[in-house]
Amino acid sequence: MLRNVGFLMVFAALAPACAQVKASGPDAERIRAAISAMRIAPEAKAAIQARIDGAPKPFRLYVAQALADRAADPMLLFRVDKSKALPVGFAPADLRALDGTGLSVSRPGHRLRAAALAALEDMNAAALKEGLTLLVSSSYRSYDYQVEVWDRGVKADGAVETAASVAKPGHSQHQLGTAIDFGSITDAFADTKASRWLAANARRFGFTLSYPKGLAEITGYKWESWHYRYVGKAAAAMEAGYFGGVQEYLLLFLEALE
Ligand SMILES: [Zn+2]
Structure with missing residues (x-):
């Protein structure tokens, strides 16, 4: 088993x-x-x-x-997806800057919640020991910033196509401050050593892939090999061992226990 x-x-x-x-x-x-x-x-x-x-x-x-x-930490395992929004006006109280931490970042100004940042620093140190760089390309996004991302997508590709890969404002895991996009944020990322390392090791640090391949009907989104959410080590181990590596199932189960 x-x-x-x-x-x-x-x-x-x-x-x-x-x-x-x-x-x-x-x-x-x-x-x-x-x-x-x-x-x-x-x-x-x-x-x-x-x-x-x-x-x-x-x-x-x-x-x-x-x-x-x-x-x-009630938001750690809060489900947020196409059918469930975050509480109106939600913004994390313990955001920390990634600048100055030594982490590899795509630009200045990235922020994560304290626990997610600490876990990322542990994970990054382990990856570095194996000669790998984990580039953080997206992290916390405010509601207002998600409005910009959504509007930009709709302008370029229309609402239907945008909805396959971009969350509506209030529905993004990035607003939690515990989600990270790594590397190129394209499917090419899946073929990198960093991606393979994350797929095998991220859960040891409490991170799991939110939108696995072929599960759009369950998660609401196309495969995103680069998007991980911090759920804590116990939940991550439970997801891998019992929920088939499907974060949405894990979150639905915990919600059903409320
Ligand atoms: Zn993402």
């Missing part, structure tokens, strides 16, 4: 911290009910439930930790 070693390593690293949270997470019945309540294809639900049934104990620990993370 557990298909990769990385997943087990993250579990081993998290287990002591999770033990402190105790088994205060939801029981098997509540988990089953939450999965049943998710508005996704029945086959997808069945696959998720089967993975949980195959390794229920780590799952409960991950859920307990993810819920503790969310209790400490």
Whole structure:
């Protein structure tokens, strides 16, 4: 059931911290009910439930930790997509500048929330050890800036085409201050070493790919090999091990547990 070693390593690293949270997470019945309540294809639900049934104990620990993370920071695991907007007027209170951190940036002025920046710095240090540069090309975007991005897209390509790759104002993960676009922000990024490294390692630092290949019907967006969101280590491990690497499923599940 557990298909990769990385997943087990993250579990081993998290287990002591999770033990402190105790088994205060939801029981098997509540988990089953939450999965049943998710508005996704029945086959997808069945696959998720089967993975949980195959390794229920780590799952409960991950859920307990993810819920503790969310209790400490309600926006960390807040779903925002085409059907769900951010709270009106939302702007993160703890944005930090990337300038002066030594991180590789496309331009001055990038900002991220404190926890996402700390995780990015850890991830960047690990990548550097392997001779890789993680170029940050987009980070926090305010509601007003997203209005500009959206309007520019509509002017150039029309609303329908723009909606396949650009979020409407109030619906962008970038407004959370925890999403990052790396590298060229084009499909060419997928063929880079940095992209392959992120695909294999980002979750160890709490980042996951928001818009995987071939899942536009689920995520609402075309494949974006460059767009990662910080969700925390427990949620990232849970996504990889139980939700097929689909962040939207993870977020829908946690929402169903509210
Ligand atoms: Zn993005």
